[in-house]
Amino acid sequence: MYTRENYLSAKAEIEQRRLDAISTAEERNLELGLDHPEIKKIDAELSGTGLLIFKTACMGGDIEAVRARNTELMAQRRALLVKLGYPEDYTDVHYTCSACSDTGFVGTKMCSCLKQLLITKNIKSSGMGKLIDKQSFENFSLEIYKSNPDNLARMQRNLKIAKAFADNFASHHDNLLLIGTTGTGKTHISTAIAKVVISQGFDVLYDSVQNIVNDFEKDKFKSGYSPSESASEKYLECDLLIIDDLGAEFITQFSVSALYNLINTRQNKGLSTIISTNLSAGELAGKYEGRIYSRIIGADYTVLRFEGDDHRIIR
Ligand SMILES: Nc1ncnc2c1ncn2[C@@H]1O[C@H](COP(=O)(O)OP(=O)(O)OP(=O)(O)O)[C@@H](O)[C@H]1O
Ligand SMILES: [Mg+2]
Ligand SMILES: [Zn+2]
Structure with a gap:
């Protein structure tokens, strides 16, 4: 159906979209942390959450409390972003295609974004x-x-x-x-x-x-x-x-x-x-x-x- 060449090039293009989306979010996070120490402080606590849940679970502690604290921190962070004049999802990863998070596939099925790109490439190569x-x-x-x-x-x-x-x-x-x-x-x-x-x-x-x-x-x-x-x-x-x-x-x-x-x-x-x-x-x-x-x-x-x-x- 698709030539191997077009398929590989479309896949590579979508993978690049994914990498770009991730690195944009990373850059924004880094910049924001440098400019605003209060956000950096929240991020530091948030990044420890996973480990904390694990430790708490091992010791038979209250995981729900840790989770609640996590939700609270996220809300604080969003509010802070808005206060600073950013959109609240400013540092989220913004994929071009939210259906497949720029992987080209939803489960085992080809996503419509990859299909569309293949069609565009097939028109060009036709x-x-x-x-x-x-x-x-x-x-x-x-x-x-x-x-x-x-x-x-x-x-x-x-x-x-x-x-x-x-x-x-x-x-x-x-x-x-x-x-x-x-x-x-x-x-x-x-x-x-x-x-x-x-x-x-x-x-x-x-x-x-x-x-x-x-x-x-x-x-x-x-x-x-x-x-x-x-x-x-x-x-x-x-x-x-x-x-x-x-x-x-x-x-x-x-x-x-x-x-x-x-x-x-x-x-x-x-x-x-x-x-x-x-x-x-x-x-x-x-x-x-x-x-x-x-x-x-x-x-x-x-x-x-x-x-x-x-x-x-x-x-
Ligand atoms: N029925 C039609 N309706 C609208 N546009 C047409 C129609 N038939 C032909 N045309 C237009 O006329 C031009 C010439 O048509 P086309 O190139 O398809 O001719 P052709 O039969 O392939 O000629 P040739 O044998 O010289 O290659 C094109 O711009 C085409 O879009
Ligand atoms: Mg002709
Ligand atoms: Zn997609």
């Missing part, structure tokens, strides 16, 4: 960070297609399939091929899907075919190969891969075989892929060998056609 701010299902408009009933019907179907793909991501292994001319909303729909899928805690990657192929090429020509430094492994592992602009890359024997391998491996692993292209089905057939073409136009992918005017120009 490659869609900037797009996700602008493109979503909420601002995908059907208005622009209303002048053409065929287009409208097609886009309504696309939107319905895309939403179901995103909402039910945990329970399917489907793939989508978004096909159509430039500026018709293919990337917009892909971003909208990514946003929903990431918010469910999945690991999503987005890139152009060219960049993906470049990463496979890097690995091929690297000496002393070690999987931990692999540039391309992430494309074979992520829960959802969005391959943008198929056909815009520089097509070579290597690019075609890398792409076939990628599509095939993900299919075999049951990992979902979204591919978008400007090319027509005929052009795809001409550019790619049968084994790629038959996979993405065949039964493995649901084909969504995008037609209409270029929205970049309309706006």
Whole structure:
């Protein structure tokens, strides 16, 4: 679900919040003790309470009396703080998240603060960070297609399939091929899907075919190969891969075989892929060998056609 890298970095960030909260409280305590001896005196007595309870218990003394004295001291301390112009909880540890005290977990369950941080990190590492701010299902408009009933019907179907793909991501292994001319909303729909899928805690990657192929090429020509430094492994592992602009890359024997391998491996692993292209089905057939073409136009992918005017120009 989460890449190890994002998980470790989110955990470290939360641990840092915890350390910061504790050291802020410690610094405040120290400072306050230096500036105000009357507080220091209370603190000295309070810090002996634990030991005193233990000793009293051993000797069969009155623990309740010690406890009562402790409560009294705390109240005195709070009152004193307020008198000195501080908030009464000034020296308490103030965690960013009170639910988990900045540990990231409530019992054995991941706290919502850690989940949220992982989502933010997954958005960043998805490659869609900037797009996700602008493109979503909420601002995908059907208005622009209303002048053409065929287009409208097609886009309504696309939107319905895309939403179901995103909402039910945990329970399917489907793939989508978004096909159509430039500026018709293919990337917009892909971003909208990514946003929903990431918010469910999945690991999503987005890139152009060219960049993906470049990463496979890097690995091929690297000496002393070690999987931990692999540039391309992430494309074979992520829960959802969005391959943008198929056909815009520089097509070579290597690019075609890398792409076939990628599509095939993900299919075999049951990992979902979204591919978008400007090319027509005929052009795809001409550019790619049968084994790629038959996979993405065949039964493995649901084909969504995008037609209409270029929205970049309309706006
Ligand atoms: N139905 C829509 N509602 C609102 N905005 C849209 C819609 N369709 C496209 N847009 C906007 O128009 C611009 C172009 O759309 P997008 O990038 O998704 O096109 P595309 O099909 O991916 O084009 P290309 O093939 O050139 O990559 C984007 O800014 C996108 O947000
Ligand atoms: Mg696009
Ligand atoms: Zn928390």
